[in-house]
Amino acid sequence: MQPINVHDYEVLAQTQLARPIWDYYQGGSEDEISLRTNRTAFAQLRLRPRVLVDVSNSNLKTSVLNTEIDMPILVAPTAAHSMAHSDGECATIRGADAAGSGMIVSNDASFSMEEIARASQGLRWYQLYIHTLNEAQQLIKRAEAAGYQAIVLTVDTPLLSNRERDKRNAMGNFQKKYYPGAFSGNARHTINGSLDNSERAAYAGHTLTWDTIAWMRTHTSLPIILKGILTAEDATLAVQHQVAGIVVSNHGGRQLDGTIAPIEALPEIVAVAAQHCEIYLDGGIRRGTDILKALALGAQAVLIGRPILWGLTVQGSEGVRHILEILQKELQSAMILAGCPSIKQISRSLIQWT
Ligand SMILES: Cc1cc2nc3c(=O)[nH]c(=O)nc-3n(C[C@H](O)[C@H](O)[C@H](O)COP(=O)(O)O)c2cc1C
Numbered sequence: 001m002q003p004i005n006v007h008d009y010e011v012l013a014q015t016q017l018a019r020p021i022w023d024y025y026q027g028g029s030e031d032e033i034s035l036r037t038n039r040t041a042f043a044q045l046r047l048r049p050r051v052l053v054d055v056s057n058s059n060l061k062t063s064v065l066n067t068e069i070d071m072p073i074l075v076a077p078t079a080a081h082s083m084a085h086s087d088g089e090c091a092t093i094r095g096a097d098a099a100g101s102g103m104i105v106s107n108d109a110s111f112s113m114e115e116i117a118r119a120s121q122g123l124r125w126y127q128l129y130i131h132t133l134n135e136a137q138q139l140i141k142r143a144e145a146a147g148y149q150a151i152v153l154t155v156d157t158p159l160l161s162n163r164e165r166d167k168r169n170a171m172g173n174f175q176k177k178y179y180p181g182a183f184s185g186n187a188r189h190t191i192n193g194s195l196d197n198s199e200r201a202a203y204a205g206h207t208l209t210w211d212t213i214a215w216m217r218t219h220t221s222l223p224i225i226l227k228g229i230l231t232a233e234d235a236t237l238a239v240q241h242q243v244a245g246i247v248v249s250n251h252g253g254r255q256l257d258g259t260i261a262p263i264e265a266l267p268e269i270v271a272v273a274a275q276h277c278e279i280y281l282d283g284g285i286r287r288g289t290d291i292l293k294a295l296a297l298g299a300q301a302v303l304i305g306r307p308i309l310w311g312l313t314v315q316g317s318e319g320v321r322h323i324l325e326i327l328q329k330e331l332q333s334a335m336i337l338a339g340c341p342s343i344k345q346i347s348r349s350l351i352q353w354t
């Protein structure tokens with residue numbers, strides 16, 4: 001099958017991955033309610049297209065934190081790409097670069113942040129999990145030296161959630177046996193965190209608080225973005241702590257189960273934070289029309305998680321590039337059909353809640 005959309009890549013990737021890896025990539029937490037809600041929430045938004053608009057000069061270019069990109073689409077941080085392809089994140093970032101997008105490199109990447117940086121000239125941000133302040137300080141220094149342009153601190157993971165697919169597959173043992181370095185390109189995990197460890201020691205810090213943002217600022221002049229915010233209350237605190245950006249996210253339905261979908265949370269967050277920092281969104285984006293809805297509700301750009309892993313599995317860097325270009329083309333066609341030739345012309349009046 002020649003894949004023509006993101007769903008085709010999903011089907012092909014499943015045939016190529018061992019069950020424990022597929023389930024780790026694909027799964028959510030507990031009953032996977034958040035995972036499903038992320039998709040159904042998009043379907044509940046209806047578009048209100050305008051007609052007889054000159055759309056002959058359609059243009060998807062935009063910028064994030066003053067860096068120009070060809071599309072308002074970035075690669076979300078996802079761990080352990082060597083389980084999808086032997087070139088891991090180096091292939092992923094090459095694909096992102098070739099498409100004119102950019103990548104947020106996971107703290108738990110298979111390759112080191114320096115190796116990944118060498119594979120790309122384009123936009124790269126470093127996603128940080130703080131296990132200890134000492135380790136975090138070193139990771140931030142390395143990210144600066146390797147030319148990363150922002151630090152994305154993930155704040156929705158004080159522990160790794162209960163992921164029952166991973167437990168049933170004994171994913172921790174499988175990974176350690178067949179892909180021993182898959183999660184440790186950068187950080188050496190000094191904690192007991194394991195993908196199927198029922199004790200699940202504090203993964204990324206039970207002790208992180210808003211003071212941690214002030215601490216980070218004393219160690220870097222790079223812009224700080226918080227990933228994993230779902231409420232106006234926390235967005236207001238983020239603004240008070242002068243972050244450069246917020247990623248509205250429920251971690252792709254992989255952390256607290258039963259949350260609101262990011263697309264449902266977006267309007268209240270935009271209302272309090274859009275004047276002060278950039279707002280991005282991820283979770284469940286599979287079509288250009290999903291991206292159009294997120295932009296209409298105030299996102300500056302969206303992040304794509306699992307579909308990138310499917311592209312990487314099926315065709316390495318070419319697959320990543322193709323996934324991004326499919327979404328770019330779908331977004332362009334949706335914008336033209338909705339009467340929006342450029343990103344600036346996309347507005348909230350496009351959306352009707354059902
Ligand atoms: C396999 C996998 C690994 C992930 N690893 C990380 C990670 O290391 N750091 C992080 O902040 N988010 C991680 N995420 C969450 C993604 O950044 C993103 O929030 C989510 O995948 C978006 O949803 P989507 O997959 O529906 O696009 C991971 C997601 C998946 C599916």
Ligand SMILES: CCCCCCC(=O)C(=O)O
Nearest residue numbers: 079108183193194195254
């Ligand atoms: C023991 C390594 C855990 C890596 C966690 C990566 C992640 O955020 C995920 O959702 O999975």
